[in-house]
Amino acid sequence: MGIEWAIEEPVVAGIAAYAARGVPGVSRLETGVGGLLRSWGRSKWQQAKGITPVATDGVEVSVEGATVRVRLGIATNGLAQAASVARRVQREVRDAIVRDTGLTVDEVAVAVLDIEPASTR
Amino acid sequence: MAVETSYDLPCGRSLEQLWDHIDAADEHERACPHCSTARHSLRALREATDELAADRVQPRIDLTERIMSAVRAEIRGRGEMLPLDAGDTLQVSEQAVAVVLRFAADEIEGVRARRCRVRAVGVEDGQTVLHAELTVATTYRDDLAELLATVRDRVMAACAASVGVRLARLDLRLADFYDR
Numbered sequence: 001m002g003i004e005w006a007i008e009e010p011v012v013a014g015i016a017a018y019a020a021r022g023v024p025g026v027s028r029l030e031t032g033v034g035g036l037l038r039s040w041g042r043s044k045w046q047q048a049k050g051i052t053p054v055a056t057d058g059v060e061v062s063v064e065g066a067t068v069r070v071r072l073g074i075a076t077n078g079l080a081q082a083a084s085v086a087r088r089v090q091r092e093v094r095d096a097i098v099r100d101t102g103l104t105v106d107e108v109a110v111a112v113l114d115i116e117p118a119s120t121r
Numbered sequence: 122m123a124v125e126t127s128y129d130l131p132c133g134r135s136l137e138q139l140w141d142h143i144d145a146a147d148e149h150e151r152a153c154p155h156c157s158t159a160r161h162s163l164r165a166l167r168e169a170t171d172e173l174a175a176d177r178v179q180p181r182i183d184l185t186e187r188i189m190s191a192v193r194a195e196i197r198g199r200g201e202m203l204p205l206d207a208g209d210t211l212q213v214s215e216q217a218v219a220v221v222l223r224f225a226a227d228e229i230e231g232v233r234a235r236r237c238r239v240r241a242v243g244v245e246d247g248q249t250v251l252h253a254e255l256t257v258a259t260t261y262r263d264d265l266a267e268l269l270a271t272v273r274d275r276v277m278a279a280c281a282a283s284v285g286v287r288l289a290r291l292d293l294r295l296a297d298f299y300d301r
Contacts, residue, residue: 032195037169058194073194078221081285082213083205083249090211112205112213113197114190115283117224 007101009063013056016070016108019096020059020089025080029058030073030113068097071109078118086110129193130155131200131216136189139163155196162192203241205249205286215239218284222255225279226272231260235296242289249286258297269293 060071076082090108097105129136132155139159150156166188197214205211223234235256243250280288
């Protein structure tokens, strides 16, 4: 008997969000208005069923067959270089998706949308 | 660290200002494209939160902060993005970089940052190269050249430390004096 399985987009988004939040220098994931509304809708539906959804705000995923593309919006804390943080987020997210799903990652794009100013004194 | 929200919009208005009188916009807010976009987003989210307010299952802690953050991200995501690599997969918001530069100048006593424009001119040795123009107002003093040199040093240092790109050129414009 063969077993077929598929990984859906919210699963990949959850893996990506968890990996990105774990990178030093990331203060939060940044989502736009549409992303926030989608996240509320998903949250309400899952809470009605008695489960707490994994936060995936700020992550957009498209899965086509066994290939995945990910876009993330992040805010950095200003104490670390945003460019270095973004590069590491890209690497960690790619590694986590490959490790946890076996999918082929075509692209991980990272946009730094906010940098919290840090004192230079 | 708290986010410095007074730098939210390129026109100088903050999201908090818009939120406080969202149903009674002034002339600037009606005409300004940045304010119009932000007001539209804030209104859409307010309507959504009205529904959530009636739903006791949904926790409302930090709701306002999430809305503000989403609108800020929306505005920045639609604005100019600067490359962080030779490809097109790593980017930083021009407004986010401008906030860092303005904040560094604002920290100096006797200096108030005003407008800041940043543009990418290329990528050298894997590092993005930027040019920036920063407009400031200062108190009137006899060591003005020294003060502006300090502004330049602090802004360059902040760009290297918080953004991690090379600011190859910084044009400083002294727009005005102000009283202490």
